[in-house]
Amino acid sequence: MAEQQDMEKTIAEPTHDEDNRLNSDFVSAVVDAVADGDVEGARALVAPLHPADIADLFELAPGDRRKAIASALHGMIDGDVLAEMNDWVRDELMEALGPQEVADIATMLDTDDAVAIIEDMDADDQREVLRALAPDDRAAIEEALGYPEESAGRLMQRDLIAVPEHLSVGDVLDYLRRNEDLTTDFWEIYVVDPSHRPIGTCKLSWILRTPRSVAIADVMAREQTLIPVDMDQEEVALRFQKYALISAAVIDAAGRLVGMITVDDIVHIIQEEAGEDILRLSGAGEGDINEPIRYTVRTRLTWLLINLPTAMLAATVVGLFDERIAKYAVLAQLMGIVSGMGGNAGTQTLAVVVRALATNQLTSSNSVRMIMRELRIAAANGVALGLVVGAGCYLWSGVPGLAIVFALALFINNIVAGLAGVLVPITLDKMNVDPAVSSSVFVTTCTDSLGFLSFLGLAAMWGLGS
Missing domain, CATH: 1.10.357.20 (SLC41 divalent cation transporters, integral membrane domain)
Incomplete structure (x- = not known):
């Protein structure tokens, strides 16, 4: 009874400090609950957290306790959590998961996040995970892995909305509503020619405020920033910063639309590249406190x-x-x-x-x-x-x-x-x-x-x- 009251008190207390970071008392409470075998208590503490905060929990926990915490939180560590997790910590946890579990997680992610998880795995483990994926997912990830590291091809996601220029605004709205398999996270619709080359882009706000009878070609902006698939991610980030982009189309060598990059990925790149340059000046390597x-x-x-x-x-x-x-x-x-x-x-x-x-x-x-x-x-x-x-x-x-x-x-x-x-x-x-x-x-x-x-x-x- 006393333990239950202590747990309820911990849950009721603030989990974050004034800088919006998980406070040490909360992290200790989760670690202690797992160490004491109180799996349900640990899960109750973690359940309200955002995926990014769950990722922080693993980074803040002692290294020798992370696998035990992962075992206790089985089912709560989904793709969103792993996508937010430090690379070294994520690699450590991936070793504790089977190929099918990793494949199941990768299936729930955008291609760029799935690639981030799989690309650092050993070659043998990588092959096993790829074999466990559905054919379409495997083909998309293998294609991404074929591009150079830190390139737009690794960074982009394949799920986007592209329509031909002969449609009207009403046709586009009907297309979006009828097709349940379309991606739900997008800010722009790309307009393509018969060869699937992007010829314009149309913001969702423009479509929603335009009469159905208007041709999509009359609404779209023909000037757009196109990202070559082999462009370095640092240069991609500079394009987003310079032109205040929310998303951008990625094209292959033939100019065909193959993916898109969104600003949420660029925020991570800017932070990563800035920190990388500072650390390189000092010769400190990656400078990650989770690095072996x-x-x-x-x-x-x-x-x-x-x-x-x-x-x-x-x-x-x-x-x-x-x-x-x-x-x-x-x-x-x-x-x-x-x-x-x-x-x-x-x-x-x-x-x-x-x-x-x-x-x-x-x-x-x-x-x-x-x-x-x-x-x-x-x-x-x-x-x-x-x-x-x-x-x-x-x-x-x-x-x-x-x-x-x-x-x-x-x-x-x-x-x-x-x-x-x-x-x-x-x-x-x-x-x-x-x-x-x-x-x-x-x-x-x-x-x-x-x-x-x-x-x-x-x-x-x-x-x-x-």
Whole structure:
């Protein structure tokens, strides 16, 4: 009786915090109910949740409890839940399901969501699931899997409404009402020619507000944004953002309509691509907290090893001035500030440029203007920082020469950072290398090596420590 009262109290309490996330008490209540064998209690707690919240529940639960929770919630984990779930968590749960169960879930999903579930499975498991699907569903998913990863072909859904241009508005309305097998989630109707090439699009609101006798060809908009089936998903997202699209038709190489992409999928892509670029700048891999530790270690260690030669190059530059540093130890104290400030400035510029490249704000037509802009910013920052640190160094050391060298070195390294931060990603982009992946290594090398060289070289020229 007491346990039942505690369960009823938990159900009555808010399940979300002020940021609309599942609160820790609720997650603990579900985990504890499953651990105690109270399956009905766990199901009662989870029953009111939205599919996205059920997906969050699995991500927030301890990794070693997820399969037990999945077993307790059998039948409640449908396609909508899996479509919202983190990739790593979903893959983990897929291992606990049989091919027929996965096939049953895939059948309930749009093609793009079904592909997202199946594409990361092992080849053998993938074949078993595909064999368990109905022929039509299997053909659609196999076709999607034939397109490149992260392309419009993987992202699109096949279920759409397409009508010939000779119909009237009344004909279209009758067609929609008579055919129960048509998709129910759509915002636009595509108008096609006899070869199934899209020639226009018509919003539902236009159809509902137009007399039945009007020809659909007189209502439709002939100008539309068409997405090639092999277009990268990042470029697709940019098209949606630029033209404020709700949905868009996807065409094959022959220009035939093969699917559509809707804005709900694009929201996920924008979030995914933005996070991916940020993490690539740091060499942190996918950066997913649900990723197995062995993958995270391998990714981070790879980039740390790549950065090692750059650190050795900077150390080599410092080694050229060992004797001078030994005689005038204050140089060792200050040179780290020069390289560190240059690195920070380079990171700022790099982040802006990589974002501009990713969003198509920076192209060949305005790259020179961008370079000059960042150069002016670097010069202004270098002058300001040079004056501040020069004055501070003079007050601290009382040596005018050291203050001047320190200020000049900081100015020079800011210029280097600004140029490297813009030139490196632009060059890599022109070489068809993702600037988010490799830029930071080259920029860091420039700011560290040239920062040490400018400071210690100027100190040598000035005669400091001789």
